[in-house]
Amino acid sequence: MKTISAEEFDRKFDDGEDISEYVDWSKATRPNLEPVEFTVTLRRGTKLRLERKAKELGVSVDSLLEDWLREKLDPARPSAAE
Missing domain, CATH: 1.10.1220 (Arc Repressor Mutant)
Structure with missing residues (x-):
């Protein structure tokens, strides 16, 4: 998994770029779904x-x-x- 700064991550996300290589999906959670x-x-x-x-x-x-x-x-x- 690659790492980047939070600002760069936010920019990529906001620009609609694929951010999957920067996210560990095995640890991802969605709040209020428990x-x-x-x-x-x-x-x-x-x-x-x-x-x-x-x-x-x-x-x-x-x-x-x-x-x-x-x-x-x-x-x-x-x-x-x-």
């Missing part, structure tokens, strides 16, 4: 409907809920469940 636990209390009927919908779509309940929440929070983002 899983966190979140507890929600639902009515039994809602939980059953949610489980049926997840099964119908072939995804986990967690994935379905996360997708639906993202869809509501950022309507411009396409949904993975559709």
